[in-house]
Amino acid sequence: MEENVKKTVGLGVISWTIAFVIARRVFSKYSFDFSNRLVSTVHATIAVTLASLSVQDWKCPLCPMASTSSPAQMQTLAVTLSYLVYDIICCLFGERVSLDNTIHHLVSIVGISAGLYYQKCGSELVGALWVTEMSSPFLHLRELLKEMGYRDTAINLAADILFAAIFTVARMVVGPYITYTTLSAENPPMIKAMGLGLQLLSAFWFFKIARMIKYKLKKRTTTKHGIKHAGKLE
Template sequence: MELAVGVALWSSLFTAVRFILFPSRSHDFSNRIVSLVHAFVALALCTLSLHDWRHPFQPLASPASPAQVRAITVSLAYFIYDFFCCLLEVPFDAATALHHLVSIMGLCYGFLYKVSGTELVGCLWLMEMSNPCMHAREILKELGLSFAITFTIARMGFGPYLTFITLRANNPLTVKLGASGIQIVSVFWFYKIARLVRYKLKKQVKSS
């Protein structure tokens, strides 16, 4: 019952993203939004199911705890949803479909027999660790915001701090002037990029 509810919830989230929140976006875009949500949920559930932070992969070959079963069930429901979602993707990605089938078989065994909880949750945790960056990159690419986000984080996030500590340190005046000049230029380009992003977003809202 819990598994069926989970599949229904992931499918409902996709439907909401695809047809209500972002109707003008692609099938892949909507599915990646759902995948991004799953990645964070799975990582949180896997982390909360740890028995001992000092020994995260212990105990081995032991019955799955209720917290581990919950993490396995939520992710199994997601992979079942995503497998069928992949079948509708054009062009069809056989490698991704095969990956989902293998994941479903492994998680399904743990779900049915409640065994090897540590191993399955550890594998799930490692698989999902890199997924947020992968999905976020593709989402930003479709939105046309990849460069803008990277520029903002680097130049307007870390840049001012580096400029500040450069000015406070006992650096030559030339270095301080150079750091200040680069930061001023960065602010100027940030302003221009922000205007462009604002224009593109307004255009996208009108077209949808």
């Protein structure tokens, strides 16, 4: 791993931690998780932006495959690696410790670290990063809205549906294609395992999200019918 990449990871961990401390002070009336989600939203936005800027040819975003990573791709992956290290530590002190989230972090850390070590597969890894972070701002937005008092409102439902739609297209349409190309190319076994692991985890989350949306829509429909019925009785 290059020296400047190591510096980016080290400075990144420190920077994300400082950002969290600032958010904790500014939004002190909200929870630990609220501040962490704000930092996560900032990372997702930066990650998608850097990933987009590092694409070498938009006619073939994953090209060249199984090739030497460009400096821009290396830096993009280093920034996300620093965030993942920060976040997995931060979650240990908060309320977001879950088996599936921990597996996601560990698989991503190992996969990105392997990519940085081999200095290969930059196109595939940046593509996977783009896909996985595309829906993250909306994932955090729905939770932030709940804590701000907008639970079970139209705006919270809109955030839920927007998150589910973007997640579905990114992870269940584009994601499998990226996984297939990663497995088909001459990539290191560690990176192939990461790609397959993330896709299986995405499928698991997809079914959970589908059930959540079904429940939310059913609940909202039932509530509306109940209000109409009550109005007729009056």
